[in-house]
Amino acid sequence: MIRSLGKYVLMLYHIFFRPEKFSVYWRRFLDEVIQLGVKSLFIVTLMSAFMGAVLVIQTATAIESAWIPDYTVGFTVKQSMLLEFCPTIISLILAGKVGSNIASELGTMRVTEQIDALEVMGVNSIGYLIGPKIIAALFIFPIVIMYSMFFGFFGGGLVCYFTEIISVKQYLLGIRTFSGDNYEFIKYALTKTIVFAFIITSISSYFGYYLKGGALEVGKASTNAVVYSSVFILFANYILTQLILI
């Protein structure tokens, strides 16, 4: 356990070594932005829209009362999406998609001696392979989460439009209600996202980079990356919520 933690810290330390050539690292950063962020947009859109839609139906059904105004549905959806569903649930989804991808990519590179090849050439393999992934995730994940918020609200709006469970006007009114705290909530959500992005990429990279063995171990590393990233996301979520919101 302590040994693993030490290796993890050393890995992070190596990321901050001076790049051999900035232009090569910059190209790697752009590739990773596409790989980790842009290529995740489809699943994020799908997840967010359906989450928003289901939330509208569940909330509307749960608070069906003459005493509670319809716009409460929109307000509840907004709060749930901003505070928890978009930053945390989407990050857990990304931990599955991106985390397994990173661990299996680096694990395969380890097994096929591609990482050794980099080391023999004199390249800082951790800096070259892992550094751009972490920085790209820190940059693109907050954008992906804001995109997810939009599609979450949009999905909820579509349900209102097609089912008339509440009117779209009431739904939008609910989203706009008590908007004074929105800035704080978005700041909270994005702070969480940045921490989660770091957790997902660094933990998954650790499992892939230090893999020993063959194809079987690549599969195990991939699973471990997802499991550990998810567990640490849940812990971090609790700690950050207590620190920021209370």
Added chain:
Amino acid sequence: MIKVNNISKSFLGVEVLKDISFTFEKGKTNLIIGKSGSGKSVLTKCIVGLFEPDNGEVYYDDRKFSVLKPKEKKEVRKEIGMLFQGSALFDSLTVEENVAFPLRMFTSMSESEILERVNFCLNRVNILNNNSLYPSELSGGMQKRVAIARAISLRPKYLFCDEPNSGLDPVTAIVIDELIQEITVEYQMTTIVITHDMNSVLEIGENILFIDNGTKNGKVIRNKF
């Protein structure tokens, strides 16, 4: 020239290399031979710095590798080209990008100069018109040749080849062997080939280190006729 003095290496208490000393000569195809598990690859990894030996020293032309600063070690490594057993080409890069990789990383050459050098290296190993293919689209022999092209792209002083013939048919194996020997003489490199293929030994071996169970069991200097 690469000299190793009294190299020993253990893993979890098992001694894999025991007090090995040898001099690999410049401009010659030096061979490390021995049966599987005898410690050939471990010795090579100790020489290139992927493993740190428990005892002993490695000298690259009088530069004692273990006492060099990290920056100086990096400089030595830029003078090393290595052909791995499985070629170790980068999956996500094309043939051209693989060969260009060390040039882009370590030189300030312009893109046109890089392309010129890449094409020269690929021509040298007889890979023509395959620049845009990915490693997975190449045969084993072609992958080995691209890996050699990548290894020589920075004009290395030292070339390491870890079982260059593994997984290849006998005809392609001879082609790869001959290519390694030709470029060794052409660039006056210190080449170290690890093999257990006796055809390679007879074909290209000039200065041969025989390892058995982690110990040096013989040295052969072969004169070509």
